[in-house]
Amino acid sequence: MNEHPHTPKGDMFTNLLLAMFRATNLTLAWGDRLVAPMGLTSARWQILGTIVAAEKPQSVAWLARDLGANRQNVQRIVNDLLKDNIVTFEPNPHHRRSQLVKLTNEGRRRYETALLAYYPQVAHLAAHLTLSDLEAAQRVMASLIGKLQRQGSSDSPD
Numbered sequence: 415m416n417e418h419p420h421t422p423k424g425d426m427f428t429n430l431l432l433a434m435f436r437a438t439n440l441t442l443a444w445g446d447r448l449v450a451p452m453g454l455t456s457a458r459w460q461i462l463g464t465i466v467a468a469e470k471p472q473s474v475a476w477l478a479r480d481l482g483a484n485r486q487n488v489q490r491i492v493n494d495l496l497k498d499n500i501v502t503f504e505p506n507p508h509h510r511r512s513q514l515v516k517l518t519n520e521g522r523r524r525y526e527t528a529l530l531a532y533y534p535q536v537a538h539l540a541a542h543l544t545l546s547d548l549e550a551a552q553r554v555m556a557s558l559i560g561k562l563q564r565q566g567s568s569d570s571p572d
Contacts, residue, residue: 430554448531452524453498457491462500462517462525471504471514482559500524 445456454462464480465472472480478488492515495501500521503513517525540548 444535448535449528451531452527454524454528457487458495458500459525459528461488461491461495462521462528465501465515465517465521466525471516473506473509473512473514475512477515482563495521 442456445459449455449459460481461477464477468477468480474489474492475485477492478485481488492501496503498520499518501515502518504516506512506514
């Protein structure tokens, strides 16, 4: 059996990854509870946020890229949002078969209602953390995201 070399830094990073997985699952469950009264889920809410953050309507493929998510999963959720009159499609002048996703008035109302519930909750969650700790965590996450994106675009570690 091959032994894989362990390093203290690698072991600590593994512990960080395991904590991130747990935090992600807990965050998604928290988000589901938070936005359930608006008829949303965390996944739907994430897509609405991505649509709002875009400067103009985007295709499902671009929304998926912005989220770092699988296009087919985003398409499925967008289709559900369409059925619930939360989003609509409009023609894409650059690609006939790839329509652009746009929020409806109902979608914007639900998104804004979700934000009104979110802000006091996130302030409560962040209350015990220092700004410098949050900035450090953000830097670590941005570094990890960048490295994973670079590895995803090339098949070799950088």
